[in-house]
Amino acid sequence: MPYDVQGVLFDLDDTLMDHTAASRAAVLEFVAGLxxxxxxxxxxxxxxxxxxxxxxxxxxxxxxxMLEQRRARIGGFLELEDAADDLLDTWFSRFLSGYQANWQPVPGGPELALRLLEEGYRVGILTNGQAAQQRAKLAAIGLTDPRLVVCVSEELPAPKPxxxxxxAACGALGLAPHQVLMVGDSRVNDIDGARSAGLHAVHVTAELLTDPDDSVGRIATIADLHRLIGVSI
Structure with a gap:
């Protein structure tokens, strides 16, 4: 097996939870009402x-x-940066409701994470964002197993990368960095960050032929990971 590890850390957005699809649907629903x-x-x-x-x-x-960045985003999107905060908050909450309603797992992702737990791996989530929201996403896609270690940047000394x-995430797993594999879709935050910290890393990307660095593991979909660590799903 290419990766002889005892633990696996997953990114969340666009690795286990389809953030892009949820936000796309929410944005289009939002503007349809304007x-x-x-x-x-x-x-x-x-x-x-x-x-x-x-x-x-x-x-x-x-x-x-977090609140200030939400106001800046919605104000810039509507080209109404000088609108009152309460109005910006109302507009963003409309988008957020649609975003939450469209939370769905990346196919095969949660199943693989749970299978790894059953196989004896230590499994964690390392994600940048607001703790309450990221944990709500995990619950929405069925990842509530108490054996999962959840590390959110809001609660850590620093965010990825x-x-x-x-x-901090390796410490929460009780493993040394060289015993852990990081899996994520962001080359900078997940892959380069993990490798600089001494972890193994696999990049989830559809652009498998465009990366000249052959030392980086790459898979097209999260469900392909089982082939690299010898776990059947």
Missing amino acids: PEWPLDEAGTLARWYALEDQHFARYMAGEVT SPLAFA
Whole structure:
């Protein structure tokens, strides 16, 4: 087997829970209720994701609070940055309701995590974000087993890709970094961060032929991971 490990850490968003599909559906539902929305679907999604990336990065860097980044995102999206906070909060809550209603697992992801537990692996989730929301996502996709170790950046010394995040997660698993495999969709946060902290790492990406670094394990879907660690699902 390529990876002889005792523990596996999973990213959450777009690794076990389909964040992109949920946010896409929620954004399109949100603008469908607005009069005379000027953008087509592609333009709508491009604007939303650009603002999400920009302002969530500011939240991760500690520059703004979760509430402030939400207000900045929705204000920028609607081009109403100077709107009153209570109005921005109302608009974002409409998006958030749709987002939560569309939470779905990445096919095969939760089943694999639970199978690994049954096979004797120590399994954890290492995710950037707000603790309450990330735990609610886990519950929505059926990952409530008390044996799962859940590490959310809000409760850690630093977010991914900081080595401090990976050290804390390995400590929670009770394993040394070289005994742990990190699985995620972000090359920077999940893969480069894990490897710099001494973990093994597998990148979940459909672009299997575009990465020149052959030392990085890559799989097209999370369900393919079982082949790399010898677990049947």
